Amino acid sequence: MGSLIDLLPLAYPDAVVVVGAALLGMTAGALGVFAVLRERSLVGDALAHSALPGVAVAFLVTGAKDVGTLLAGAACAGIVGALMMVGIERTSRIRPDAAIGVVLSSFFSLGIVLLTYIASTNNANQAGLEKYLFGQAAGLLERDLIVMAILSAISLTLVALLFRALKTTLFDPNFAGSVGLPVRVLEVAMTALLVVAVIVGLRTVGAILMVAMLVVPTVAARQLAGRLAVVLPVSALIGAVVGVTGALLSARAELPTGPVIVLVGFLVVMACVLLAPGRGVIWRARKLARDRRRTLTEGVMVDIETAIHAGPPPTAAELALVSGRDPRVLRRVLRRLDREGMLARDGDRLHLSEIGAAAAHAVLERRNLWSAWLEHGWQLQLPDAREPNPSDLRASLGDHYADRLQALAVKES
């Protein structure tokens, strides 16, 4: 550990903070996945809050204030809290969310009462317990880091070894049981791992905000990756980056570490939710806008084509009337068609240019093929479970089936 800290191009105190925050972020990021994917994020929150009275009791009993002892107390209290949640859920008719609420608030209240009592005894030693509320990265010792490193190494190794079993249980517990996995044991193991994550982060982030370190990296990673085997490491990486950035910022600005880390995490999540390719909000909105615009443009081209077939080429006003489109929208589309060279104007009457006519025919053919699919698709007896893409049926079905579909439609009419 010492050599790792020396390696970093930072002053010693900063280097300790960075290593501590990286450990915290990595562990919470990876293990938090198991809370989020089981829809148990709030269990993580309750575990973190339950840890607080554990810290206070450990201090009262041992009088020590080294991180190791206090975290051992936190672990015990976290486990008691977890057992209580399961107990309340199993033995009464209280629903899980309510059980979580009860445990979270009562343990936290107990923690506050105990901390206040300790403060009132004026024990010279007590200075610093309030760090466990909002977290403080500064002041970690090298030997605290060693405890944290061992805990994360053990838990991450366990995750790697149990990866398939955990994945199967998370995705489909019934199936997991049917192939002989000990589902109950694995579920307990996942909760135990959460306790470990809470312990590793408690001193740096604090009880109140610890849940963010469990949830934030997973939410961000889920936006970027579609397989658990990728989500886990990405989440650990995001957690480490968020932890280190937040811890350094808070150390510089002399702010409590927890809130700063959480704010950094929030920015990362927002960025991922907005920008992620495929799943991101902006990406999806742009795709939607593109699709809408294309549908509109194609619709207008078909309108013109139909009008020309029916009689003299229409003016823009006539076209709006016949097609029932908003004249302003129509003008915009016509301008776009003009730009693309699809239109040929004859005074104020509209024609399609050569490429415009070809494009309109292609659209019509696609539409006919799609309605043929809706009507006759079942007669094709496709060999597999393909679900064709309506905007390009020919490509998704293949020429062979597209031709047969057309033949079926022609026979019908």
Add this chain to the structure above:
Amino acid sequence: MRSTAETLAAPALEVRRLTASYSSRPVLWDVDATFPMGALSAIVGPNGAGKSTLLKAALGLIATDAGQALIQGRPVKTSRDRVAYVPQRDAVDWDFPITVREVVEMGRYAQIGWVRRVQRSDQTLVADCLERVGMAAYASRQIGQLSGGQRQRVFIARALAQQAQVMVMDEPFAGVDARTEADILGLLQELRNEGRAVIVVHHDLGTVRAAFDWVLLLNVRAIAAGPVADVLTPETLRRAYGAAGGLETEEQEPRWAA
């Protein structure tokens, strides 16, 4: 070690005096039933009859109050490799970060081992299973991007990958369209013709009559079990589903049972 002949003679699934309950009310009461090998069997009964519970109890997924279940003559605990289970489709989180191929690979994990690498032969098998349910083109898709019928196909592919002699499925036809239903039914019949046992919870008595060999009529108790023609009589159906459902005369079947 049992001889092969003995294994073949043993029924695929045998349930003896099974009683199970959630909290205090029994959901299954003293159920006796056997399902033969080489047959397509249905479990039918009204909603809440305990069909899903029977499957879970038979597979040892929930604790039972009394009775036992045997797979090919042996307790489930020692014969997990002989049975493949397809849970009800809505029992899993379809937004889970996993691809179609990985789901089907799950069917191999028990054989491969939970830590060892997936072998080339397993990958080939997974690809074959996907091909067989018509989902080869979707191997790399996220499961969240599939339609209901495709999800069911993936679940069945996973069961195929287990290469079990006994396949147990909870409502594989729920919420799928006619084409998917026909495809799945065809596949199940192929499996039956290979000599396996396929046991399916199903609600459509018409399909059961037309395509299944064997049926258990369940409503907390086992009302009747045996070849379809013997079991699905107006009398037993009335006992299973009650008189409700538009019975006009004693002889007439419920409308929905036609």
